[in-house]
Amino acid sequence: xxxxxxxxxxxxxxxxxxxxxxxxxxxxxxxxxxxxxxxxxxxxxxxxxxxxxxxxxxxxxxxxxxxxxxxxxxxxxxxxxxxxxxxxxxxxxxxxxxxxxxxxxxxxxxxxxxxxxxxxxxxxxxxxxxxxxxxxxxxxxxxxxxxxxxxxxxxxxxxxxxxxxxxxxxxxxxxxxxxxxxxxxxxxxxxxxxxxxxxxxxxxxxxxxxxxxxxxxxxxxxxxxxxxxxxxxxxxxxxxxxxxxxxxxxxxxxxxxxxxxxxxxxxxxxxxxxxxxxxxxxxxxxxxxxxxxxxxxxxxxxxxxxxxxxxxxxxxxxxxxxxxxxxxxxxxxxxxxxxxxxxxxxxx
Amino acid sequence: xxxxxxxxxxxxxxxxxxxxxxxxxxxxxxxxxxxxxxxxxxxxxxxxxxxxxxxxxxxxxxxxxxxxxxxxxxxxxxxxxxxxxxxxxxxxxxxxxxxxxxxxxxxxxxxxxxxxxxxxxxxxxxxxxxxxxxxxxxxxxxxxxxxxxxxxxxxxxxxxxxxxxxxxxxxxxxxxxxxxxxxxxxxxxxxxxxxxxxxxxxxxxxxxxxxxxxxxxxxxxxxxxxxxxxxxxxxxxxxxxxxxxxxxxxxxxxxxxxxxxxxxxxxxxxxxxxxxxxxxxxxxxxxxxxxxxxxxxxxxxxxxxxxxxxxxxxxxxxxxxxxxxxxxxxxxxxxxxxxxxxxxxxxxxxxxxxxxxxxxxxxxxxxxxxxxxxxxxxxxxxxxxxxxxxxxxxxxxxxxxxxxxxxxxxxxxxxxxxxxxxxxx
Numbered sequence: 001x002x003x004x005x006x007x008x009x010x011x012x013x014x015x016x017x018x019x020x021x022x023x024x025x026x027x028x029x030x031x032x033x034x035x036x037x038x039x040x041x042x043x044x045x046x047x048x049x050x051x052x053x054x055x056x057x058x059x060x061x062x063x064x065x066x067x068x069x070x071x072x073x074x075x076x077x078x079x080x081x082x083x084x085x086x087x088x089x090x091x092x093x094x095x096x097x098x099x100x101x102x103x104x105x106x107x108x109x110x111x112x113x114x115x116x117x118x119x120x121x122x123x124x125x126x127x128x129x130x131x132x133x134x135x136x137x138x139x140x141x142x143x144x145x146x147x148x149x150x151x152x153x154x155x156x157x158x159x160x161x162x163x164x165x166x167x168x169x170x171x172x173x174x175x176x177x178x179x180x181x182x183x184x185x186x187x188x189x190x191x192x193x194x195x196x197x198x199x200x201x202x203x204x205x206x207x208x209x210x211x212x213x214x215x216x217x218x219x220x221x222x223x224x225x226x227x228x229x230x231x232x233x234x235x236x237x238x239x240x241x242x243x244x245x246x247x248x249x250x251x252x253x254x255x256x257x258x259x260x261x262x263x264x265x266x267x268x269x270x271x272x273x274x275x276x277x278x279x280x281x282x283x284x285x286x287x288x289x290x291x292x293x294x295x296x297x298x299x300x301x302x303x304x305x306x307x308x309x310x311x312x313x314x315x316x317x318x319x320x321x322x323x324x325x326x327x328x329x330x331x332x333x334x335x336x337x338x339x340x341x342x343x344x345x346x347x348x
Numbered sequence: 349x350x351x352x353x354x355x356x357x358x359x360x361x362x363x364x365x366x367x368x369x370x371x372x373x374x375x376x377x378x379x380x381x382x383x384x385x386x387x388x389x390x391x392x393x394x395x396x397x398x399x400x401x402x403x404x405x406x407x408x409x410x411x412x413x414x415x416x417x418x419x420x421x422x423x424x425x426x427x428x429x430x431x432x433x434x435x436x437x438x439x440x441x442x443x444x445x446x447x448x449x450x451x452x453x454x455x456x457x458x459x460x461x462x463x464x465x466x467x468x469x470x471x472x473x474x475x476x477x478x479x480x481x482x483x484x485x486x487x488x489x490x491x492x493x494x495x496x497x498x499x500x501x502x503x504x505x506x507x508x509x510x511x512x513x514x515x516x517x518x519x520x521x522x523x524x525x526x527x528x529x530x531x532x533x534x535x536x537x538x539x540x541x542x543x544x545x546x547x548x549x550x551x552x553x554x555x556x557x558x559x560x561x562x563x564x565x566x567x568x569x570x571x572x573x574x575x576x577x578x579x580x581x582x583x584x585x586x587x588x589x590x591x592x593x594x595x596x597x598x599x600x601x602x603x604x605x606x607x608x609x610x611x612x613x614x615x616x617x618x619x620x621x622x623x624x625x626x627x628x629x630x631x632x633x634x635x636x637x638x639x640x641x642x643x644x645x646x647x648x649x650x651x652x653x654x655x656x657x658x659x660x661x662x663x664x665x666x667x668x669x670x671x672x673x674x675x676x677x678x679x680x681x682x683x684x685x686x687x688x689x690x691x692x693x694x695x696x697x698x699x700x701x702x703x704x705x706x707x708x709x710x711x712x713x714x715x716x717x718x719x720x721x722x723x724x725x726x727x728x729x730x731x732x733x734x735x736x737x738x739x740x741x742x743x744x745x746x747x748x749x750x751x752x753x754x755x756x757x758x759x760x761x762x763x764x765x766x767x768x769x770x771x772x773x
Contacts, residue, residue, distance in 0.1 A: 061580045078594050081585035086578045089587035091467050097438040101445030104429040108400035108451050141434035
């Protein structure tokens with residue numbers, strides 16, 4: 001028996017979401033804060049900014065679940081929580097499950113008349129360790145459940161930054177971390193290329209209606225991604241790249257600039273996949289359309305102490321991998337498939 | 349966390365039944381008898397308790413409960429969010445969070461599946477989440493074995509889980525209702541795991557009286573998470589970083605909740621008897637032919653069946669043997685059990701589990717029974733027996749062999765602290 005869209009909607013009993021329209025510029029942002037004083041993140045911490053802007057975009061009728069990581073440990077010291085909205089810790093690998101369970105609990109209670117029926121945003125966040133490593137399986141599973149409204153936001157500072165800067169599956173090639181310290185014999189201890197989380201989530205979960213990449217150097221774009229992800233319905237995923245002064249080893253004043261360089265170098269493409277349609281965003285779009293020339297990866301890497309051991313060969317290798325993303329991937333910067341021969345097109 | 353005690357109507361066993369309750373009891377309204385397995389009995393209890401969120405993940409033998417739940421959901425008999433998770437860890441995390449927003453939840457697992465969820469199992473009581481779970485007791489393979497062993501459920505014994513072993517399908521159903529009542533009592537707010545021996549109970553059918561929804565409603569109030577509910581109208585921060593500043597105080601609060609659980613369990617059983625008319629006597633352990641017994645055996649779960657048969661045989665031969673079946677392992681009714689066991693000349697504790705390197709190399713239950721008896725005025729010898737591992741049958745001759753040893757101990761003859769029974773040498 002074929003299932004029509006209407007029948008599917010009835011089957012899923014999907015609850016309405018809050019309709020959060022895009023902000024039309026920094027000056028139009030609300031003044032009210034839902035992530036306030038009380039946290040003890042490092043100076044220049046971009047992830048703290050992600051928390052602040054994420055929940056400002058979501059508004060007061062929101063529940064936030066936070067898996068273990070910097071944004072748990074630094075933000076929720078007992079008796080000095082920085083969260084104005086309800087917040088609950090979840091286990092390191094559980095952001096997907098926490099979002100799903102919270103959304104399912106609310107849905108059941110509202111559907112059965114045990115709780116006032118209203119759209120409540122559910123956001124579960126995780127770091128790159130909690131998301132790209134340990135929590136991958138639960139996030140993936142959650143993105144296949146079309147019947148629950150929630151957003152999983154992965155703030156990626158490219159290491160287990162809270163536990164002492166250990167490498168994660170999201171740490172860039174060659175970076176110096178406390179688990180990959182360059183030595184006398186081995187200069188490069190970390191040979192793995194960073195996982196392509198957003199691409200993986202978008203390509204691997206065809207019913208997931210929204211996947212986006214953001215960077216808080218472009219805050220309005222990022223907040224509007226959050227608003228769209230919460231409004232569109234079903235489970236959604238956002239991957240944020242967050243420069244980290246402690247883990248990346250640079251002066252905290254440079255956080256914003258580093259985020260910009262990550263984007264202009266093409267290392268961190270900004271895009272959204274909405275209902276299967278890919279849209280490149282901001283400067284990434286300018287690069288793709290030829291309006292902006294990619295800045296050298298070296299300019300980005302040289303500013304960070306974690307790449308201080310890089311030789312010219314290392315920089316060249318890194319640059320070649322970035323070039324590959326843009327010149328050889330079937331969908332540049334997004335999906336790392338290549339054509340077998342020129343003129344070979346993916347099936348229509 | 350606030351520790352306000354919320355008194356609810358009907359929790360005091362001294363309170364006489366109301367007219368409405370008497371009316372329901374008299375009618376036996378809508379009660380029916382069905383031939384169902386232990387697993388199905390618990391699925392039926394979920395329906396009766398109007399559970400809101402249930403998560404499933406396959407592992408034998410517990411997973412039959414979820415197969416029944418799936419049928420109840422697809423037939424429209426149970427209205428819940430039914431989620432098939434991608435691992436046991438997620439399975440338990442999902443319901444943990446659903447419970448935090450105020451949903452009544454059910455979950456379960458077996459053997460290494462339960463162990464895969466262990467991180468979630470540790471935080472569930474710590475967060476005062478009144479989850480009810482079924483453990484279909486199973487060996488912790490490797491080496492592979494589907495059969496019953498109690499080590500899976502016992503692994504959480506230190507963490508704040510209330511643990512109960514049942515030995516028949518009727519008790520499984522009744523206990524699931526009692527578990528919700530106790531776990532969700534504001535004085536407790538701790539999870540409860542119902543242990544059902546794999547195959548012997550999960551897959552064995554028996555005639556079960558299924559109570560009416562009306563009676564269940566009279567017995568089980570709605571889950572009210574109160575000021576611990578995670579909701580925009582109650583913007584709390586749950587499970588912050590407390591470190592050495594507060595961790596001990598919070599652990600102590602949880603310990604106090606476990607202490608209160610004993611009282612709440614007694615109240616719940618008293619109400620259960622009044623409303624459903626089924627009597628369980630002492631909630632914590634059941635005594636079988638102990639009145640005039642010289643020696644007793646102690647055990648948990650379905651090994652009660654061969655033990656009872658063996659006792660009837662031995663009684664015909666003039667041996668006065670009794671049996672104490674422990675139901676609640678947590679909270680452990682230490683003083684009461686010690687006082688009871690002190691009446692006998694010797695005690696043999698049957699463990700369907702192992703605890704390698706433990707004192708006297710005994711199983712978990714024997715070690716706990718010895719610990720419970722140490723301060724008692726009368727301390728008969730306590731022997732430990734390990735048997736029935738991996739689903740191996742506990743046989744009548746095996747029980748007789750244990751009893752012989754217990755008799756020798758009663759006569760003052762030194763016996764090994766622990767013996768493995770039914771072992772191929």
